[in-house]
Amino acid sequence: MTLLHEYQNGTAYRREGLPAKDPHWQQGVGPFKSYAEGGARVLALQRPSTWPKADLWETLGARRSHRRFAEGPLAQQDLMLLLWAAQGITQPGPWPFRTAPSAGALYPVETYVCAARVEGIRPGVYHWELPEGRLALVAGRNDVSAAARSACLGQDMVSQAAATFVWSAVWARSGQKYGDRALRYVYLDAGHLAENLHLAATALGLGACMIGAFLDDAMNDLVGVDGDDEAVVYAACVGRPK
Numbered sequence: 001m002t003l004l005h006e007y008q009n010g011t012a013y014r015r016e017g018l019p020a021k022d023p024h025w026q027q028g029v030g031p032f033k034s035y036a037e038g039g040a041r042v043l044a045l046q047r048p049s050t051w052p053k054a055d056l057w058e059t060l061g062a063r064r065s066h067r068r069f070a071e072g073p074l075a076q077q078d079l080m081l082l083l084w085a086a087q088g089i090t091q092p093g094p095w096p097f098r099t100a101p102s103a104g105a106l107y108p109v110e111t112y113v114c115a116a117r118v119e120g121i122r123p124g125v126y127h128w129e130l131p132e133g134r135l136a137l138v139a140g141r142n143d144v145s146a147a148a149r150s151a152c153l154g155q156d157m158v159s160q161a162a163a164t165f166v167w168s169a170v171w172a173r174s175g176q177k178y179g180d181r182a183l184r185y186v187y188l189d190a191g192h193l194a195e196n197l198h199l200a201a202t203a204l205g206l207g208a209c210m211i212g213a214f215l216d217d218a219m220n221d222l223v224g225v226d227g228d229d230e231a232v233v234y235a236a237c238v239g240r241p242k
């Protein structure tokens, strides 16, 4: 039996009983992480006064992976729209709901932006902070493009992209309810929000490509997570298509 089969069988829900919960999972983990509270510099992103119009069916039909990007920058407004599409809050409240569904509304996925060429934004790694909807600077670095490319197994599209979005999982958020089965849900959650971003990019006339091929340690280092309690699960690069 491979590890995959062992995991799938070991976390299966069956009529005769659900898998026992592992008491090691930390309880009471909330859905937000904040660098701003730790003193990081913050950049407010303005919501548009009018939202761009797009036809859903045309957008679905036009979505394609783009791997060659023009040199121009990404508008700050477009960055905001992409982030909102992936993880915007659509129902505020004590436990806000978002644009993409999440198992148990636990929202285990964090979004980081490796901004290489975004109007008005110094190159570097940023964290998308919710519920405020702002960017917090994790690390200013002029070589962010090269570092992201290297972490993504040298994929050239990453160095051409204006921005690379990196999604990490805070395992305990989902694990506190679902135990080891959380792994299944975390990757599904990431897929939902990434597709939202891909469709938004298409609707805005931008190009995007999902990234599953990356060096885990290098990617975790890039966004400054430990790879244990929080680890990178997915990424996507975006730019003006060439």
Ligand SMILES: Cc1cc2nc3c(=O)[nH]c(=O)nc-3n(C[C@H](O)[C@H](O)[C@H](O)COP(=O)(O)O)c2cc1C
Pocket (backbone or CB within 6 Å): 063, 064, 065, 066, 067, 155, 209, 210, 211, 212, 213, 214
């Ligand atoms: C989970 C996942 C991981 C992917 N990883 C990469 C990647 O690392 N590099 C890449 O060039 N494309 C990657 N892709 C894009 C696929 O190659 C692409 O979606 C597929 O060829 C279908 O083309 P389309 O997106 O234009 O429909 C990935 C797609 C998914 C869903």
